Amino acid sequence: xxxxxxxxxxxxxxxxxxxxxxxxxxxxxxxxxxxxxxxxxxxxxxxxxxxxxxxxxxxxxxxxxxxxxxxxxxxxxxxxxxxxxxxxxxxxxxxxxxxxxxxxx
Amino acid sequence: xxxxxxxxxxxxxxxxxxxxxxxxxxxxxxxxxxxxxxxxxxxxxxxxxxxxxxxxxxxxxxxxxxxxxxxxxxxxxxxxxxxxxxxxxxxxxxxxxxxxxxxxxxxxxxxxxxxxxxxxxxxxxxxxxxxxxxxxxxxxxxxxxxxxxxxxxxxxxxxxxxxxxxxxxxxxxxxxxxxxxxxxxxxxxxxxxxxxxxxxxxxxxxxxxxxxxxxxxxxxxxxxxxxxxxxxxxxxxxxxxxxxxxxxxxxxxxxxxxxxxxxxxxxxxxxxxxxxxxxxxxxxxxxxxxxxxxxxxxxxxxxxxxxxxxxxxxxxxxxxxxxxxxxxxxxxxxxxxxxxxxxxxxxxxxxxxxxxxxxxxxxxxxxxxxxxxxxxxxxxxxxxxxxxxxxxxxxxxxxxxxxxxxxxxxxxxxxxxxxxxxxxxxxxxxxxxxxxxxxxxxxxxxxxxxxxxxxxxxxxxxxxxxxxxxxxxxxxxxxxxxxxxxxxxxxxxxxxxxxxxxxxxxxxxxxxxxxxxxxxxxxxxxxxxxxxxxxxxxxxxxxxxxxxxxxxxxxxxxxxxxxxxxxxx
Numbered sequence: 001x002x003x004x005x006x007x008x009x010x011x012x013x014x015x016x017x018x019x020x021x022x023x024x025x026x027x028x029x030x031x032x033x034x035x036x037x038x039x040x041x042x043x044x045x046x047x048x049x050x051x052x053x054x055x056x057x058x059x060x061x062x063x064x065x066x067x068x069x070x071x072x073x074x075x076x077x078x079x080x081x082x083x084x085x086x087x088x089x090x091x092x093x094x095x096x097x098x099x100x101x102x103x104x105x
Numbered sequence: 106x107x108x109x110x111x112x113x114x115x116x117x118x119x120x121x122x123x124x125x126x127x128x129x130x131x132x133x134x135x136x137x138x139x140x141x142x143x144x145x146x147x148x149x150x151x152x153x154x155x156x157x158x159x160x161x162x163x164x165x166x167x168x169x170x171x172x173x174x175x176x177x178x179x180x181x182x183x184x185x186x187x188x189x190x191x192x193x194x195x196x197x198x199x200x201x202x203x204x205x206x207x208x209x210x211x212x213x214x215x216x217x218x219x220x221x222x223x224x225x226x227x228x229x230x231x232x233x234x235x236x237x238x239x240x241x242x243x244x245x246x247x248x249x250x251x252x253x254x255x256x257x258x259x260x261x262x263x264x265x266x267x268x269x270x271x272x273x274x275x276x277x278x279x280x281x282x283x284x285x286x287x288x289x290x291x292x293x294x295x296x297x298x299x300x301x302x303x304x305x306x307x308x309x310x311x312x313x314x315x316x317x318x319x320x321x322x323x324x325x326x327x328x329x330x331x332x333x334x335x336x337x338x339x340x341x342x343x344x345x346x347x348x349x350x351x352x353x354x355x356x357x358x359x360x361x362x363x364x365x366x367x368x369x370x371x372x373x374x375x376x377x378x379x380x381x382x383x384x385x386x387x388x389x390x391x392x393x394x395x396x397x398x399x400x401x402x403x404x405x406x407x408x409x410x411x412x413x414x415x416x417x418x419x420x421x422x423x424x425x426x427x428x429x430x431x432x433x434x435x436x437x438x439x440x441x442x443x444x445x446x447x448x449x450x451x452x453x454x455x456x457x458x459x460x461x462x463x464x465x466x467x468x469x470x471x472x473x474x475x476x477x478x479x480x481x482x483x484x485x486x487x488x489x490x491x492x493x494x495x496x497x498x499x500x501x502x503x504x505x506x507x508x509x510x511x512x513x514x515x516x517x518x519x520x521x522x523x524x525x526x527x528x529x530x531x532x533x534x535x536x537x538x539x540x541x542x543x544x545x546x547x548x549x550x551x552x553x554x555x556x557x558x559x560x561x562x563x564x565x566x567x568x569x570x571x572x573x574x575x576x577x578x579x580x581x582x583x584x585x586x587x588x589x590x591x592x593x594x595x596x597x598x599x600x601x602x603x604x605x606x607x608x609x610x611x612x613x614x615x616x617x618x619x620x621x622x623x624x625x626x627x628x629x630x631x632x633x634x635x636x637x638x639x640x641x642x643x644x645x646x647x648x649x650x651x652x653x654x655x656x657x658x659x660x661x662x663x664x665x666x667x668x669x670x671x672x673x674x
Contacts, residue, residue, distance in 0.1 A: 020227065022226040022227070025226075027221075027222050027224070031221070054226070054227060054230045058230045058231065061227050061230050062231055065210065065211045066227040067210065067212065067227045067228040067231075067252070067255070067256075068217075068224065068225055068226075068228075068256065069225070069226035071223075071227065080216070081216065084218070084219050084220075084223045084256075085223040086220075086222050087220055088222075089221060092219075092220040093220055096218035096220065
């Protein structure tokens with residue numbers, strides 16, 4: 001445990017991720033597939049993934065200030081982070097979620 | 106306020122329109138915004154874009170029963186609600202009533218990481234949900250370009266905004282989108298104006314330190330519209346757009362007469378006063394008692410139990426009341442009775458439009474029979490002549506439509522040769538024009554009043570001298586000297602001369618009377634004299650007769666004693 005980063009402490013925490021999609025669009029499906037693969041790779045067993053389809057629950061869009069689809073929201077650990085797009089760029093997703101820090105232990 | 110103004114007549118089939126309910130705006134758009142289509146409202150900071158949007162929604166709910174959605178990108182729902190509370194819009198109550206939905210969209214670049222392709226379906230879903238949940242007919246998006254600061258991918262954003270406009274049209278909601286004005290173009294992104302069906306440009310400009318807000322309809326697909334720049338105001342009751350020349354000349358006219366408050370002045374008019382609902386202009390140089398004449402009129406109105414509104418742009422109410430008391434015009438009494446309201450303000454306090462709105466508001470609240478504005482020439486300090494003229498045109502029209510008698514005073518410069526041209530050029534607008542002026546001569550100044558015109562009424566052509574005395578205004582009789590009308594000291598000289606002549610005549614007459622009397626007395630004396638003479642002669646004659654008689658008697662006595670000697674007779 002050399003890294004002093006606050007997210008390092010998240011090692012024991014369960015990551016709560018929320019992916020907002022709107023129906024089964026190409027972008028949504030791609031995003032979900034990408035996300036699952038990154039999580040399995042880096043956060044195996046330590047994450048909880050919730051997929052929200054706004055076509056089914058449109059009232060949930062306001063809560064997380066969702067405008068773009070797809071949007072990935074990291075609820076835990078705080079602070080909340082948002083990544084928009086189909087998550088095709090692995091590096092940027094990992095930086096965005098701060099997964100790198102966890103990896104570098 | 107604009108009940109009379111909103112009577113437009115559509116020609117042929119028209120594009121369906123959604124009335125905004127905003128004062129005057131529906132008139133220049135000839136019915137409202139395009140129904141079911143997006144309208145762009147653009148302008149620089151402080152123009153009232155958001156306010157226009159909010160008012161559009163609130164009026165829609167209150168006046169036309171059309172629920173609305175406000176999607177705010179810049180202000181939170183609470184902030185918005187607080188900002189418009191002062192205008193009497195209770196957004197919270199409307200929200201509770203299920204008629205309004207406020208949705209604050211927060212866009213923060215720092216929170217967002219971008220990777221791969223995306224679209225703004227989330228925004229569409231949110232908006233769609235808000236619209237469907239209350240059955241909204243009206244939508245306001247305030248200010249959509251905030252999205253550009255949140256999302257780095259311009260290409261995606263532009264295409265998504267295009268899609269949004271298309272989507273709003275398909276939804277059939279009448280939408281107002283606000284946007285900041287850009288450099289050299291209507292909006293910063295140069296996008297919204299092309300995809301909107303109607304573009305309203307708001308402008309906030311400062312001319313000679315006075316702010317005037319102006320509104321112009323830049324485009325309106327499928328409809329004619331007013332093309333001018335129209336001044337508008339943000340008042341206590343929301344936005345008020347004032348169409349410059351909206352009125353047709355078809356107002357009702359009255360045959361009633363109102364007195365000018367100066368009996369002798371009334372005499373100069375064929376029908377002894379002004380027509381009710383007409384507009385009267387009093388022009389004159391400084392110190393020619395324009396205000397006094399105006400106050401006399403105001404007092405007369407109040408004296409007959411009617412209400413009068415007095416706008417004083419030069420004096421405070423207290424000062425006006427005090428000054429008028431010195432000429433026996435008691436305005437204070439009428440103020441207490443609630444018949445007179447004096448509204449005093451410096452012309453520079455507000456822009457012209459604000460003044461106009463103040464006048465409109467007070468007239469609406471106060472319902473006066475007559476309005477006095479003293480003086481209109483001071484408004485020149487606020488705007489340029491063209492603006493003042495357009496304001497006065499609108500004001501006079503407004504007063505005429507409401508059948509309110511209006512009296513204006515105007516200061517004219519004594520030096521200009523064209524004294525009879527008022528600077529505002531309103532003289533052609535007014536029905537009756539009185540001119541008060543200095544009649545200068547023999548080292549003194551006197552005031553003269555004349556009627557330059559009086560529509561629909563015979564009037565005197567004389568220049569009458571008048572005095573402002575502690576009993577009020579008094580018109581003097583016309584005195585004609587050898588060289589025309591004489592006034593002041595000349596009038597006195599003339600009068601003294603006439604008096605002297607009269608006196609001399611009188612004396613001459615008396616002298617002749619006395620002469621006659623003397624003659625009579627001489628005659629009488631002579632008669633007496635003659636009679637006395639006659640009497641003495643008569644007496645002498647009688648004496649002689651008597652003596653003779655006596656002598657003969659004596660002779661007769663003596664005869665018998667010497668009978669025979671006497672001869673028988």
